[in-house]
Amino acid sequence: MPGWVVPAFVAGALVSLFASARLVAALARVGAHFGLAEVVVGLVAALAADGPELTSALAAQLSGHRAIGVGVLFGSNVFNIAALLGVGSLVAGRVVLHRRVVALEGVTALAIAGCGLALVTGGLGPVAAAPVTFAVFIPYVALSALPSERLPVPSRTRTWLAGAVKEEAEEVSQAYPTSEGVRLRRSVSTAAVALVTVVAASVLMEHAASVGGPDLGLPEVVTGAVVLAAVTSLPNAVAALYLARRGKGAAMLSEAFNSNTINVVGGLVLPAALGGLALGHPGAASVFAGAAYAGITLLAAALAYAGRGVSRWAAASLVGTYAAFLGVLVALA
Numbered sequence: 001m002p003g004w005v006v007p008a009f010v011a012g013a014l015v016s017l018f019a020s021a022r023l024v025a026a027l028a029r030v031g032a033h034f035g036l037a038e039v040v041v042g043l044v045a046a047l048a049a050d051g052p053e054l055t056s057a058l059a060a061q062l063s064g065h066r067a068i069g070v071g072v073l074f075g076s077n078v079f080n081i082a083a084l085l086g087v088g089s090l091v092a093g094r095v096v097l098h099r100r101v102v103a104l105e106g107v108t109a110l111a112i113a114g115c116g117l118a119l120v121t122g123g124l125g126p127v128a129a130a131p132v133t134f135a136v137f138i139p140y141v142a143l144s145a146l147p148s149e150r151l152p153v154p155s156r157t158r159t160w161l162a163g164a165v166k167e168e169a170e171e172v173s174q175a176y177p178t179s180e181g182v183r184l185r186r187s188v189s190t191a192a193v194a195l196v197t198v199v200a201a202s203v204l205m206e207h208a209a210s211v212g213g214p215d216l217g218l219p220e221v222v223t224g225a226v227v228l229a230a231v232t233s234l235p236n237a238v239a240a241l242y243l244a245r246r247g248k249g250a251a252m253l254s255e256a257f258n259s260n261t262i263n264v265v266g267g268l269v270l271p272a273a274l275g276g277l278a279l280g281h282p283g284a285a286s287v288f289a290g291a292a293y294a295g296i297t298l299l300a301a302a303l304a305y306a307g308r309g310v311s312r313w314a315a316a317s318l319v320g321t322y323a324a325f326l327g328v329l330v331a332l333a
Helices: 005-033 038-049 051-062 064-094 097-119 124-145 155-175 186-217 220-232 234-245 247-275 286-304 312-332
Strands: none
Touching: 005 038, 005 186, 005 220, 005 234, 038 051, 038 234, 038 247, 051 064, 051 155, 051 186, 051 220, 051 247, 064 097, 064 186, 064 220, 064 247, 064 286, 064 312, 097 124, 097 186, 097 247, 097 286, 097 312, 124 186, 186 220, 220 234, 220 312, 234 247, 247 286, 286 312
């Protein structure tokens, strides 16, 4: 293995994680400046936090390492739920959630997970995957951004949806505080520099992993779904611990599910629609990673809904599921 691989991987990881944290803060300030709804600000922040995952996955796909690219996205999504909801709830002892928030976020997350899995396995072609995915994603964003009285649904449904969004928005607004008095131009400049830094550092990290993985005997899907996935998801995990300690369950759930949704939309669906970058003939390990992502999403939503939150037992179940995922993935690879 070339001597530059390990230093390059470590340097890329550290720089991308630091820059993504700056990007999250800057974009949150920009969103607040323009009066974006709190849940939409949360989506923007989740997109920024996903910068290392998305960039690493796209870089791998563009360089021909499709198993690594798919592995990063699906592996990150499994890790996000285990770390954000599992480890976060273990640290907090118990995270309380409103069932309306769980239902809204859970249904959206499950639908997007199904679209991603169907795309990779061939159940949905690249042309069909985009409209099906956006048929779920766009209404969710609209629901988060529009005032409740403008929603074109029956009054009882409107009241239910408005309550779910309000409960989530109250916590998200506290999870992504914005500093008053910060100039817009400064925030935009910070975001631009941080974005370029995240992209460059993540590409370096992915290249180092792609070169060094084979020398260590690691299959591509393991390099992506385990090594790169865990490292690139660390910003989300750290944020989850912060939210868990403050009892912000709705914000924590939103960050976990929204981060995963953005990974699928930005890392799989759009590249497939634009150029087929995410397509190919996935092996059993890649298909399993996608199925595990959908399965742990369903498990997390079901446990949170039934228990009106995530208890220590439910959190331990999610962490245990991730451990089983790693074992099966390595065996299949």
